[in-house]
Amino acid sequence: MELRKNYFADQRKDDLHEIGQPRPRSDSPGHVTGKTAYFADRNFPGMLHLKMVRSPHHHARIRSIDTSEAEKHPGVVKVLTAKDVPHNVYTILILIQIGPEDETVLADGKVRWKGEAVVAVLAETERAAQEAAAKVKVDYEVLPAVFDMEEALKPGAPLVNEYHGQNYYLYDSGECRKVRFGDVEAGFAGADHVLEQTYQSSPIEHAPTETTGCIVAPEGNDRFTCYTNTQAMFFTLDNASIILQMPGNKLHFVGGTVGGGFGGKVDVIVEPIAILGAKLTGRPVSFIYSREEEMQISSPRAAEKVVIKDGVMNDGRIVARKVTGYTDAGAYSRHSPYGAQKGAGHYPGPYTIPNVWIDTYCVYTNRTPSSAMRGFGVTIGDFALEVQMDKLARLIGMDPLEFRFINAYRDGDMKAHRQPTEGAALIECMQEASRAANWPVAEKYLSMSSYPKGA
Amino acid sequence: MAKVPVQFTLNGAEKAEFIDSGTTLLNALRDKIGDTSPKGGCHQGTCGACSVIIDGELRLSCLTLAETCNGAAIITTSGLSEGGVLHPLQRAFLDAFATQCGFCTPGMIMAAKVLLDHTPNPSRDEVVEALSGNICRCTGYEPIIQAVLTAARSNSQNAA
Numbered sequence: 001m002e003l004r005k006n007y008f009a010d011q012r013k014d015d016l017h018e019i020g021q022p023r024p025r026s027d028s029p030g031h032v033t034g035k036t037a038y039f040a041d042r043n044f045p046g047m048l049h050l051k052m053v054r055s056p057h058h059h060a061r062i063r064s065i066d067t068s069e070a071e072k073h074p075g076v077v078k079v080l081t082a083k084d085v086p087h088n089v090y091t092i093l094i095l096i097q098i099g100p101e102d103e104t105v106l107a108d109g110k111v112r113w114k115g116e117a118v119v120a121v122l123a124e125t126e127r128a129a130q131e132a133a134a135k136v137k138v139d140y141e142v143l144p145a146v147f148d149m150e151e152a153l154k155p156g157a158p159l160v161n162e163y164h165g166q167n168y169y170l171y172d173s174g175e176c177r178k179v180r181f182g183d184v185e186a187g188f189a190g191a192d193h194v195l196e197q198t199y200q201s202s203p204i205e206h207a208p209t210e211t212t213g214c215i216v217a218p219e220g221n222d223r224f225t226c227y228t229n230t231q232a233m234f235f236t237l238d239n240a241s242i243i244l245q246m247p248g249n250k251l252h253f254v255g256g257t258v259g260g261g262f263g264g265k266v267d268v269i270v271e272p273i274a275i276l277g278a279k280l281t282g283r284p285v286s287f288i289y290s291r292e293e294e295m296q297i298s299s300p301r302a303a304e305k306v307v308i309k310d311g312v313m314n315d316g317r318i319v320a321r322k323v324t325g326y327t328d329a330g331a332y333s334r335h336s337p338y339g340a341q342k343g344a345g346h347y348p349g350p351y352t353i354p355n356v357w358i359d360t361y362c363v364y365t366n367r368t369p370s371s372a373m374r375g376f377g378v379t380i381g382d383f384a385l386e387v388q389m390d391k392l393a394r395l396i397g398m399d400p401l402e403f404r405f406i407n408a409y410r411d412g413d414m415k416a417h418r419q420p421t422e423g424a425a426l427i428e429c430m431q432e433a434s435r436a437a438n439w440p441v442a443e444k445y446l447s448m449s450s451y452p453k454g455a
Numbered sequence: 456m457a458k459v460p461v462q463f464t465l466n467g468a469e470k471a472e473f474i475d476s477g478t479t480l481l482n483a484l485r486d487k488i489g490d491t492s493p494k495g496g497c498h499q500g501t502c503g504a505c506s507v508i509i510d511g512e513l514r515l516s517c518l519t520l521a522e523t524c525n526g527a528a529i530i531t532t533s534g535l536s537e538g539g540v541l542h543p544l545q546r547a548f549l550d551a552f553a554t555q556c557g558f559c560t561p562g563m564i565m566a567a568k569v570l571l572d573h574t575p576n577p578s579r580d581e582v583v584e585a586l587s588g589n590i591c592r593c594t595g596y597e598p599i600i601q602a603v604l605t606a607a608r609s610n611s612q613n614a615a
Contacts, residue, residue, distance in 0.1 A: 024549070031557030032545040034492025034532035038558065041491035209496040209504055209592050210558045259494070259558030260592040291497040 007428050027257075038210060038257050039227040044217050044284035048077055050277055051129035053119035053136045054297070055111035058366040059145035059158065062109055062118070066137040070121055073135055075128030078281050080120040082108035085276060086245040089163070091333050092268055095238050102163035103332035103369070105243055105273055111140070112160055112331035113368055115297045117269075122277045122285060145366035149305060149326045152365050160331055160364040169329065169337040169362035177344035179358035181416040187320025187355030191311025193395055198307045199384035203300035203328070206373055210259020212298055213288030214271050216278040224275050225252040229259060232266040239268040240275055251275065263372035264298050267334055302336055302370035302377075303328040306384040308347075311355075312392050316406040323347040325360035325381065330369035337362045339370075339377030346378040348416040349385040350426050351407040356416035401434060405445040424450045463527045465490060466534025474521050480514075481505045483521035484531065492533035492561045496590070503589030506562040507531050513569040515588075532561035535568070544568055544606045551602035555593035563589050567603045576611055579604065 003020075005012065030036035067079045082088050088108055091101045107118045119136045123129035144158045151157055152167040160167055168175050188194050214228035230236045233255050241248045258265060274287040289298065304327055311320035325343045329336035340362035347358050370376075393403035408430065413421045427450045434441050458473040465488065474483050481498075484490045484507070496502035498517045505516040508530040535542040541549065544564050554560045563586060570577055570585035577585070582603045583596075591599065 025552070025554070027557065028549050028552075028554045029541075031554040031560045032532075032541065032548045032564065033536055034490075034561040036557050037491070038494070040495070041485070043486050043489075207592060208556075208558075209502055209590060210494065210556070211496070258556055259496070260556050262592065291499060 004432065007425070036257055038259055039215055039229050039255070040210075040213060040286075040288060042215055042227055044215070047215070047284040047286055048122045048124065048277065048281060049126040049129045050274055050285055050287035051121050051123070051126070051133045052117045052293075053121065053133045053138065055107065055114055055116040055118055055138075055140075057111060057140055057142050057145075058114045058147070059143040059160070060111050060140035061143060062107060062111065063139040063141055065119060065139075067119060069135040069137070070119075070132040073123070073128060073132035075124040076121060076132045077124065077283070078122040078277060079132075079136070080106065080122070080273065080277065080280070081118075082106040084280065085243065085273070087243050090239060090243050090268075092235060092239055092266075092335065093333070093338065094242070095235060098333075098337060100163050102161050103334070110143075110162075113366055115368060116331070117273070120273050120277065122281060147365055147367055149303075149328050149361070149363040149365060152363050153361070158366075160366055164364060167364045169333065169340070169364075171337070171341070176359040176361045177341045179344050179347075179356060179416050181357075181418070182320075182355035184320045184322050184355045184357035188309070188311040188322075191319050192314045193392075194309065194311050195388070195392055195395055196307065196309035197388055197391065198305065199380070199387065200305045201301075201303055201380040201383070203303045203368065203370060204373065205295055205298070205300045206260070206262040206264030207295065208258075208260030208262065208264055211289040211291060211294040212265055212270055213286070214274050215284065215286045216271075216274045217284045218278050218282055219252070223250050223252060224278055225254060226271050226275055227254045228271055229257065229261075230255055230265050230268075230271065231258055231261040231263070232268070235266065236268045236271050240272045243268075243272040244275060244279070262374050263301075263376060266372045267299055269298075297368070299330070299334055299369050299371035301373035301379075302330075302339060303367075304343075304380040306343075306347075306381060308384060308388045310388060310392055312396060314396055316393075316396060316398050316403050318351060318353050318392070318407050320355040320357075321348060321353045322357045323359075325358070327360065327362050327377065328367060328370060329362050329364050330367040331364060332369040333362075334369050334371035335376070336370050339372070342377035343381050345417050346381050347385065349382075349389075350409050350424070351404075352409045352413040352421075353407070353416065358416070399441065401430065401439055402441050402445055405430060405441065405448060408450075410450045426450060459522045461522050461525055463524045463529055465529050466531060472521075476522060478521045479517050480507070480519040480521045480524055480529075481516035484516060484529075490531055490533055492531045494558050494561060496558065501590070502559070502562075503566065504559050504562040506565040506589065508565055508569055511569070511572065513566055513588075530565075530568075532564050535564065542568075543609050544571070544603070547602040547606035547609070548599070551598050551605055553594060553598040553602035559589055559591040559593075563591065563599055567606070570603070571607055571610060576607055577603070582607075
């Protein structure tokens, strides 16, 4: 790779010993010899297998649960329901004071999405656990469900999650995250053109090659070792501690090898219930998602809807941008309120726009809870913003790359959330991109710099 | 459940086990014999992470019943290096940065080995075709393809 050392030459250090030097990865010898130990590469004598009974309905009241036939099934050792979980209602981000607790480990009284965990069956073999799970009888009263974010926000929509009281996440500042900068209506009034477009995305599954799971071994001294492929070791340890009402020193988490994650393994779903199973049976417990569960049950990237309205001048300057973003959290918060909030800060894009107005909503629906995935909250936003940029350039008959040079933020520019721009280097990146892609731009753009204007 | 005897060689060593009839070769290798180098990604024959070589042919161990392997010679990634020296493919994967999470790596190496055993100097298209049954979610495949081509080149140099 060629390094362009002429950029920011006065800010560059060339006496570094590690950065820019190739180093072998410490884990690849294990990978190529098949010796790297993933959580499921352990096998304990007497290990039980956990299978989950899941809701077949998107939204339903649970009238009753009958586990008697399942308990009689050969090989079944224990059947767990909500009443067995010490602190059954939790939310992952409570660790950083983001509440309310809104999700159940095992459904209690109600299910809010199709696939929600209701009853856990522990048996000697995977097959026995599966057969017994099929014998659990749950009597549901199906309730009206809502799948569309705008429908969910309408008055009279079915209430998805009682712990919130309304179908949106209540931020400190109100029903959405807001950014206000300048006077957006005045900006539109003075613009040569106004373009409003709506962009939508579907949920996206990470599909890691290794499915989500863990193996828990009781250590015999009231301590439990949990081998897991979580991407969030301490989130998982601390949430398990809360859910199980066990001090953290009773829980020993072993991880570090993750067979693909991409954000899909940051939720705390399999570990607490597997530890509980090991605690109540005194035996090792394995809880591993089947491929079908991985695709259907694990939290995807949120579906998003982004409405962007831009005011643009004939000379290429964007003078006003109004964005309303909707993030489909599904039935529970998990990491979605954070994703929606990130979007609020991100929607102005890497552009300097004098008048900005942004609202982003985190909406609850009866869909699979969404959560982290590779830049969640900003990735779909970037897609929408850059498609919008191309449309704006076309609208005023300008080259799309030159249009971006005109609006690119540069060091010292004030961003809409009132953080001055530092170390942008966007101009320089676009200059390189212009050369690399053989997409010529006028000479005046090639002589621009991200350094403070006029400096 | 009926137990059946099964006997095969694994990476050259004789194995004899009584297994539950219907056990997949993947589960027999991992849970019974203790070779965890084949990985269970999908258990339905689509991800390739469990690929092993049976009598010279690339096979999905999750779709192969252990009891059908009587008398077979089975090779897994854990048996490729000899005396602590990496196989050229393992060396190439290591050097070419062709592993990230590592979960697909053993299956990829098995698929690549069968290709190079049959086609010592494959074209890029032949490498792509040979790896098409193996899913990787991290690397984007290009470093893996380059590793296989590199291993092929070093093989042909050794032969020359």
